[in-house]
Amino acid sequence: MTNFLRSITKPTFHVNRLLSLVSLTILLNLFAFSAYSQAANVDMVKWKAGKAAFKNNCASCHNPLVKGTGPALAGALDRWTAEGKHQGIDGKTWLYRWIKNNNEVRAAGNPRGLKIFGEYAGVAMNVFPALTDADIEAILLYSDNSAMNTEAKVEPTAGASGTTGTETDSAFPTWILVVILALLICMVFTLNRLSGSLYRLTKESQGESVHAFVPFYKNKRIIILFGILVTVFFFYLLIQNATALGRQQGYQPVQPIKFSHALHAGKHQMDCQYCHSSASKSKHANIPSVSTCMNCHKVVQKGPVYGTEEIAKIYKYADYNIDTKTYGSNPKAIEWTRIHNLPDHVFFSHAQHVKAGGVKCQTCHGPVQEMEEVYQYAPLSMGWCINCHRQTEVNFDGNKYYSIYEKYHKAKAEGKMKGVTVEDIGGTECQKCHY
């Protein structure tokens, strides 16, 4: 039996191995054909040194594969050697000289150097006299093979999805409870009806007089009780809806660009005030201009979710040509939809809260760093404002803004007051916000 099994498994094993070998060679061939990413014959130690040197010296202006402030570096050596000899010196030597001090090469009248200088509108490259020939060799090796992945990255396991799965498993589904409850109520009604009928039948058989059967929907007591319940519930809903009218809690409009705060402020931990820079200076926390987006998206051209689709919209608004790296003359503002709208008869200043008060943005705007799409977190009602003003203690110590409240400082020093709330310094007076 085992022999028989072996006779079957053995050849298939060989076939598998053969197949894997074939596929491996095909893969390798594919790698070899794709430009500048061949895996074979690359000195890994040198490659890593090149990567480090590239990051420290070149990366601020060059990218191996994408045109940045300077040209894409992949294949630079090939392009320089293809240029041929100039003044009896070969292209490789010229390139090495160019990297160390491009001014000298241009002064020597190298045609390729002058051409590149012209292509980039006369922006001179920095000089790197400290780089040795070995460094440059490593840098060029890295830039030709930059797409190669050396460190096998460990993919994060799906821990987050697992936890949510267990949560739903542990909780008993509510709809089953509802169905059981409905069945039980039905049973109560049918059994009640049944026992009533039986009771009447026995009474009738004994010859006693019986009241006529009244179904429950004609029973006056039940109708009155139901009427009261419905009215109470109706008024409850009416009040709820009436107070919600004019408040926009949960408002989540569709924005012109699918901008993710979860990615920018959450994953990449960019400060809120990087984009909303006037929050500490002005009444308004500004909506960033397109130039603020371009600060990073000149380089970051592809997003993790929508790829180039959403970022291309920024370029359209900025009138930026990604291929030529030039701006046009017709930029346009992005028409974002405003979410947090305070009524016109309320004054609110961001600067006062952020700068003087030191209030965290999340206090009013909620966990924006977790929002894929922003919604209004707080009700922004007057009761909500007043409540916070009553509860929040002002940071009296070391904040010069509050130095004029001498009475409270004295009371605090004497131990008469524990903390000074916003209400104490006039934060609930009508005229503070309505004038």
Add this chain to the structure above:
Amino acid sequence: MKEKYFYIVGAFTTILLIIFLIIPRDKRSPGWDYMPDMRYSKAYETFSSVDFFYQKENGKYDTMSARLPVLGTIPRGYIPENIEDKTDEGFLRSFCFKNEHQGYNQDSAFQNKYMEAGEVLKNPFKPTDDILAEGKELYLINCKVCHGIKGEGNGQIVELPDGSDGPYTARPPAYTSRLPTLKDGQMFFSVSFGKNTMGGYAPMLTPAERWKVILYIKDLAGLKEGVTPATDTTAKKDIVAAVVKP
């Protein structure tokens, strides 16, 4: 007959209730208001689109409520209470130093202006503890993203916490490598109008804030010297006059 009305009213109430319960609030709409004329401003709000300025020039539709200030407007903080004490020519010039290159393209005119800034502009602040603390606060908000906490060029979008490459591939050079070769004015120009892949921060930071950040950056790079403000008091009044005149 009376009973019939009772049932009709009952049914109507129930239907209303069901409507209230079933129809959820549309999250894409701001909802209804009691008095829209009190809620929405008659005056133009800061970031809104208004018809008053509607103009079509060379195919441009401009309806932004945010307009450029009137010619000759003096920016906030431009003239401190006491000119003689608190400011100097280099600082005053940093308010009116314009970026004169075409669009945002960094051509040779841009380079010339950059070199000129190095000669003309001076930092009015001295690296006291207060100023450095303010500079640090601004640095952590605006610069840390790319330049890193210590100015090594490893900000959170350049290098992710696990050490792998972030989405921003243009790694800025460490401050210690490039900063010693630059003049204060050149740094100011770069912070204001951008340099290479870096964008301009003039929209986010006031000139005074930019100078404070520069002091903090120099402190990070270990450079202490070269912060001597100019003391020529005669020139500054001319500049004030020149700028105030529209």
